[in-house]
Amino acid sequence: MPSSKLNNKCPIDYALEVFGDRWTLLVLRDLMLSGKRHYRELMTSKEGIATNILASRLQKMETDGLIIRKQNSEDKRQIFYELTEKALDLIPVLLEISRWSVIYDKDTAAPPELMRRFNEEPQQLIAELKDAARTRQT
């Protein structure tokens, strides 16, 4: 198994360790592109993740430095998840994947305006998406 290698040198190996499972990329999508921040919101995504799986995934993502678990300063019971720069830097990966899927799977759809802008001005779009995610954080 790729993740058991001690001296791990291949970039693809590392990526597979961090988000090469069945759920992490979907959770990242919801946090980064759908603007979700709470457990309950993540639970509602149409793929139907189980509660124990979501919890374990969130923990691993925190360990891997993708998210930070925070509580609302007024109501301590309110938990939300903040994306790190490391996670935000996966936006281009998600967009590239989306572009590919939209081309090759007829049943796949993505916001056309998003895809158009990714083709025409990718840098600016990425910067905007990052900014949007950052300002959503607080």
Place this chain on the structure above:
Amino acid sequence: MPSSKLNNKCPIDYALEVFGDRWTLLVLRDLMLSGKRHYRELMTSKEGIATNILASRLQKMETDGLIIRKQNSEDKRQIFYELTEKALDLIPVLLEISRWSVIYDKDTAAPPELMRRFNEEPQQLIAELKDAARTRQT
């Protein structure tokens, strides 16, 4: 599970179905960036894939339209795998992933010249890599 949805609309879902497992992306890497074309070559990659897994992955990749299984016209026993355009269009995805891993994992390395060119002239690099893969095919 994401793959069981009938009306699958999210691009990330589709990508996960096609290459969201532990091996497909590594096999693609070897075919696309390392120039491997034969079963025996794919067997030697450092992650150590099992023979049955490699065989099943190659079959699924053919079903999914990523590769074409061919035999040498002179020596029919010689089998090799040819990448489709659908697979070649994943080069940007692999490069984006690599860029990210190199930044965030200190143990990860990639050819620096490759990464430099991906930053400075991505379109040209991608075109070159595709061409290289295509000419290798025959």
Place this chain on the structure above:
DNA sequence: CTGTATCCTTAGGGATACTG
């Protein structure tokens, strides 16, 4: 609401022997 704790099932994958 945000998770733990269990229990259970299954698909994915490792090891190895074997085949045309």
Place this chain on the structure above:
DNA sequence: CAGTATCCCTAAGGATACAG
């Protein structure tokens, strides 16, 4: 060489109940 065919095993994931 390019795989099949088995056997086995475990980690990943579903379902559900429950807790703070």
